[in-house]
Every structure is written in structure tokens, then in C-alpha cells.
Amino acid sequence: MSDRLPGFSTLAVHAGAQPDPTTGARATPIYQTTSFVFNDADHAASLFGLQAFGNIYTRIGNPTNAVLEERVAALEGGTAALAVASGHAAQVVILQQLLQPGDEFIAARKLYGGSINQFTHAFKSFGWNVVWADPDDIASFERAVTPRTKAIFIESIANPAGSITDIEAISTVARKAGVPLIVDNTLASPYLIRPIDHGADIVVHSLTKFLGGHGNSLGGIIVDAGTFDWSTGGKYPMLSEPRPEYHGIRLQETFGNFAFAIACRVLGLRDLGPALSPFNAFMILTGIETLPLRMQKHCDNAKAVAEFLAGHPAVASVSYAGLANDKYNQLARKYAPKGAGAVFTFSLKGGYDAGVSLVSKLQLFSHLANVGDTRSLVIHPASTTHSQLDDAAKVKSGAGPDVVRLSIGIEDKEDLIADLEQALGA
Numbered sequence: 001m002s003d004r005l006p007g008f009s010t011l012a013v014h015a016g017a018q019p020d021p022t023t024g025a026r027a028t029p030i031y032q033t034t035s036f037v038f039n040d041a042d043h044a045a046s047l048f049g050l051q052a053f054g055n056i057y058t059r060i061g062n063p064t065n066a067v068l069e070e071r072v073a074a075l076e077g078g079t080a081a082l083a084v085a086s087g088h089a090a091q092v093v094i095l096q097q098l099l100q101p102g103d104e105f106i107a108a109r110k111l112y113g114g115s116i117n118q119f120t121h122a123f124k125s126f127g128w129n130v131v132w133a134d135p136d137d138i139a140s141f142e143r144a145v146t147p148r149t150k151a152i153f154i155e156s157i158a159n160p161a162g163s164i165t166d167i168e169a170i171s172t173v174a175r176k177a178g179v180p181l182i183v184d185n186t187l188a189s190p191y192l193i194r195p196i197d198h199g200a201d202i203v204v205h206s207l208t209k210f211l212g213g214h215g216n217s218l219g220g221i222i223v224d225a226g227t228f229d230w231s232t233g234g235k236y237p238m239l240s241e242p243r244p245e246y247h248g249i250r251l252q253e254t255f256g257n258f259a260f261a262i263a264c265r266v267l268g269l270r271d272l273g274p275a276l277s278p279f280n281a282f283m284i285l286t287g288i289e290t291l292p293l294r295m296q297k298h299c300d301n302a303k304a305v306a307e308f309l310a311g312h313p314a315v316a317s318v319s320y321a322g323l324a325n326d327k328y329n330q331l332a333r334k335y336a337p338k339g340a341g342a343v344f345t346f347s348l349k350g351g352y353d354a355g356v357s358l359v360s361k362l363q364l365f366s367h368l369a370n371v372g373d374t375r376s377l378v379i380h381p382a383s384t385t386h387s388q389l390d391d392a393a394k395v396k397s398g399a400g401p402d403v404v405r406l407s408i409g410i411e412d413k414e415d416l417i418a419d420l421e422q423a424l425g426a
Contacts, residue, residue: 008075008191009292016070030282031063050246050254050266060270064278068285072211072221075190075288076203079226080261082269083219083281087186087206088118089274090220094182094202096272097238097263098150101127105151106144108135108165109396110158113385115184135165141173150235151179156195156335157187159371160381160405161319161398162344164331171199178235180228186210187343187371191295192336201228202260207284209372210342213294217283219276222264226257239263294374294410299339301416302408308417309346314354314424316402320344342408343371345381345398352401355380359404361423364415371407376416379405
């Protein structure tokens, strides 16, 4: 190719991949192996000592996974990435590098219900403490900062309500506090929003959702922006202090602007073990090739469905940032001008019972706990994904008892509207 920087669609197809040098295979092969042969004893020693890059064991890295990592890093504008078994696993690996027992991180209150549960309960056993802030009140993030704060975590497009988060404003808070900003970009994908362009230091995805896109493979990924100085103030000893397991290497000093991705691999993935299978990496890579085509169709369909619901007499309100009268529309225009995503919620006048009833009457929409599929999906969060929260917390997270969440697929929009119309009429 010329020196011209490839466009997004070109990167989605080609980034990280070359024809297989042995066979000439054009599609990235599935390297379904546990381990890799060393050239000699010196080669093995250099790999284990982080003095050379290469393959050792698929729990730590695999050539199929490496193509996926390079591709997503390119799409997000990061310096490096690490693929793991799920989005939840990615969050554990990220915070393991940043937090010591007793440390805190600030999280936006509007998050995926599973993340709220993970942060509130599971992380307690590690001694990691979450402090909640309101993404609609930027000052609440400033008020939450303490000397124990080590990170801020937000979603670019929040699940389930589809609200848009002001990444730049929260990035300013993180910079002032001297901590990294972590952005879960799952619902937007880099096609709609690139958080690094707006001040994010770390981007995380559930690859299971829009990047994979077909509801057939679990995965997660961590993208290092290469923008944070991990040596400042001694806050992050995992990166700034000598690592005894690697002969005293300081990761920040040795690896520079991709030190965080290296730490996640050689300190997190190596010891915690949430490895992504090469087969799933292959499936997700295949999905990413059509990401720009799918995301635009998702967004176009979602806007049409949201407009239909906004005019239906059984619907109390629609929360979709793509609607002109939505409170997040201005932020959507700023951060996601190509579309406000495909996941949103609406409230039914009949309350909790109407929500439960609706999901049982839909025929084309699948009632299940996922988003980002080619197929359109529906769920009633208050009785499922957010059921562990009390009523007040459900409302604060955008999952009140009358709320239904839709993930709009790539079917014909007329068929989706017809299915909703019959279910609402029934």
C-alpha cells in the first residue's frame, strides 16, 4: 500500500493480518495449539525474560489472537491490545494492574447490570472499592476523588438506556486527579466512537457484542492508548516498580507507551488465566470485517424503531439519543455523528407487568440476555439483568420496573416495527 493511512473499513478487513507465510492462506488461520516450539535454549530464555517477543503458550498469547488484538488496537487508535475470554475478564485484568487492596475506583452509575454487580460485590473480595458517580453530573466525579482513587470507569454509550457519556469532561476530571480514564466502548464500537480521541487512557470491550456481532463467541479486549505515565507519583507499582518475576524489569521504563498492555498480558493474563480461545478469536475477527456495514444498519434501524415507539399510545417514553428531543441528543451529535447506537430503552404505561408481558408476545425479537447481535433482541432488565438491584438503584441505572431494553439488529426495519406493533396491540 501507499503511505496513505487506511480508512476504517480497510482496517476492519486488513489490520493485523497477512497471508499465512507457510500455506498462503488468506484468512487468518486458527492456531489451535496449546504451546509453541522454541528455536533453542537461548530463544526460550529470551521469551520468558521479556527480552524478545514471540509465542510461548496460548494462555499468554496466540497468533490468531494477536491478529485480533492488532486489529482492534488499530480501529481504536491505541498502541496495543490484549484479548481475553470475556468483557468481565477484561475488567478484572485491567483493575488488577491498577489497584491494591484498600484502593478505590470511581464508576459511572449508568452501567451494564453485570458490571454494577461485579464492581459492588465480586471486587470486594480483592479489597477493591467502587465509588459511584452520576454521569449526568460531572462534578460528582470530582467530589468522589480521594487519595485512594486509582481510576475512573465509564461507558461511552451506557447500557441499558443508550445514554451518551461526556467522555471529554470526565477525562478532564481524571487528568486533574492523576488517574487513568477507562472507557467501556462496547455499545458504540470504534465505528461510532473512538474514546481515545476524547481523552480515554484504556478502552475495554465485550467482543461478544457488536465487534463479534453474531452472537456466537465470547470474548473481551483491553486497548492501551499509550497516553498515561504510569511512573508518576508511585501510584501504580505493578508498572513502575521492578518486577521480581522478570529479573527486576520496570514495565513502564522498558515498554513505554504500550506498557499497560504488556502488564495486562504478563502479570494479569499469565497468572489469572482468562485466555481467549483461538477459535473464538477467529470468529470475532470474521465478524469485525463487516463491522462498519453492520453498525450503520443497526443505527438506521434503531432510529426508525425508536421513532415508531415514540408515537405509540402504549409507550410512556423512549430513551434513545438519536431522537431530536432526547436529552442526550447534543452529546450524540458530538461523539457519535454516524448514529447513536442500536441499544436503547423505552417505558411502558402499564409498568412492570406490561414489560414482562411485552417480551413474551414478541415473535421476531429474541428474548435473551445479550446485545449486539445481527438479530434483534429484547429483555426486561428489572426482572433479569438488573434484578439484583433494589428499586431505587434500578431507576438510577436506567432499568426501572417499566423499562424494556431493545438491541436492534440488521433485519428489515418494517418487520421489526410490525412485530412491536402486534405485541403492543396485544
